[in-house]
Amino acid sequence: MLSLSVGQLLTLKVENLSFGGGRGVARHQGFVIFIPYVLPDEVVQVKVQKIKKTFAEAELIKIIEASSERVKPPCKYFEICGGCVWQHIKYEKQLEYKQQLYIHFLKDFPEVKILDIQGSDFEYHYRNRIQVQVLEGKVGFHQRKSHDMIEVDTCLIAENEINNHLDRLKSMKSGRYEIYRDPENYNILHRSQKNKSEALTFSQVNERQNKKICNELIAWSSQIKSQKILELFCGAGNFSFPLLKAQPHRQLVGVDGSSFLINKAKSYSNERSKFLKADLNSHFVSKNFSHEHFDLVLVDPPRVGCTKDLLTDICKLQPDNIIYISCNPSTLARDLHLLSQHNYKPIKSQAFDMFPQTDHIESMTLVSKK
Ligand SMILES: C[S@@+](CC[C@H](N)C(=O)[O-])C[C@H]1O[C@@H](n2cnc3c(N)ncnc32)[C@H](O)[C@@H]1O
Structure with a gap:
């Protein structure tokens, strides 16, 4: 019988790292124990x-035998702030772990060609937006596993100019704010997170990595004969416009639920592109496109992935290819299973490290009709 109690001290050997917090996995009498850092x-x-029921959580007390891949975390708030979880791991090794985790997520699709992960040029100072808490003249982040705030004077994964902006928020009313780089004029601005429509203004946080995904997307799609692209969850056209620019023979219809982002996309659109604001969880695709043919459907859903209904509706359009950009390999794997029930199979897939020092994995997968 398992002998385990809260407060018990154990000496364990870590087996591997898990997704969803990046914690180590060890076993005590065969029972899984998650350990951070x-x-x-x-x-x-x-x-x-x-x-x-099926696992336990433990806190790290002492490292008895350290890994040669361990480094000193450069951030003074590491382990207190809830943001980064892998600053103690050499960056090259972080990439290896992400690749291993990603391969594991796609283990049910042995036919898919998994390309090497594309690492980030910047291990730190890559974020062009961060969310902060302002409380009685202090600016900070949520502490790990708590709603308490930790006051900070810098965030090592944010761009330097974002950090230079932190002090300005001290005079603001208490609440949640986002500090961000305006993608149009590159100014650093802030906005309250109270306003729902403003909170829906998604943009990719790591510009250099975003560019790499765009370039790969252009390269992958250039191998696909297609005239018309349907892009779902298109935001403000982050992928749409580079695609249309690189491939002048194409037309694109983009759909997103945020009116702010769609209006932005509309302001740049031309005769080859059309942007529509719609909730994609309401059979919008089958209601509006069932008589149109798209050779390529591009999707970039939020972390929850696509709904079963949406995937079914996409498959009913019978596109030859689907390119799925994902920020959550767990929902991606679930959605690939569903697509394979509709006669689509993943052909190739690649992870991109958008979020160094964390266990988050961004990826792109080409899915084709069987
Ligand atoms: C991961 S972002 C991708 C945006 C865009 N492709 C980009 O790279 O900037 C997901 C997008 O899905 C949109 N979205 C979330 N839920 C939605 C829904 N139910 N219907 C339509 N769009 C939705 C958000 O507004 C957001 O723009």
Whole structure:
């Protein structure tokens, strides 16, 4: 019988890293224990914090045998702030772990060609927007596993100019704010997160990595004979416009639920593109496009992925190819299973490290009709 209690001290060897927090996985009498801020093969002393039905959580007390891949985390708030989880791991090794995790997510599709992950040119200072808390003249982030705030004077994954803006928020009313680089004029601005429509103004956080995805998307789609593209979750046209610019023979219809983003896209559109504001969880695709043919459907949904209904509606359009850009490999794998029930199979897939120092994985997958 398992002998495990909250507060118990254990010495464990870490087996691997898990997705969804980037914690280490170790076992006590075969029972899984998650431990933050460790590396595979390390021997660590931990204190059990929570015991659930199928796993337990423990906090790191002492590293007994450190991994040679361990580095000193450069941020003074690491382990207190809830943002980064992998600053203690050499960047090249972070990429290896992400690639391994990504391959594991796609393990049910042995036929898919998984290309090497594209690393980020900047390991730090890559974010062009961050969300902060303002409380009685102090600016900071949520502490890990808590609603308390930790006051910060810098965030090492944010661009330097974003950090230079932190002080300006001290005079603002208490609340949540986003500091961001305006993609149009490159100015650094802030906005309250109270206003729902403003909060819906999605943009990619890592511009250089975003460019790499755009370039790959152009290269992959140039291999596909297609006249008309349907782009779902198109935002303000982050992918649409580079695609149309590189491939002047194409037309594109873009759909997104944010009126702010769609209006922005409309302001740049021309006779080859059309942008529509719609909720994609309401059979919009089958109601509006069932008589149109698209050779390529591009989707870039939020972390929850696509709904079953949306995927079914896309498959009914019978496009030869679907390119799926994902920020969550877990919902991507679920959606690929659904697509394969509709006779579509993933052909090739690649991860892109948009978020160094975290376990988040962005990726792009080409899915074709069987
Ligand atoms: C990951 S972002 C991608 C945006 C765009 N492709 C880009 O790269 O900037 C997901 C997008 O889905 C949109 N969205 C979320 N839920 C939606 C829904 N139910 N219907 C339509 N659009 C939705 C958001 O407004 C957001 O623009």
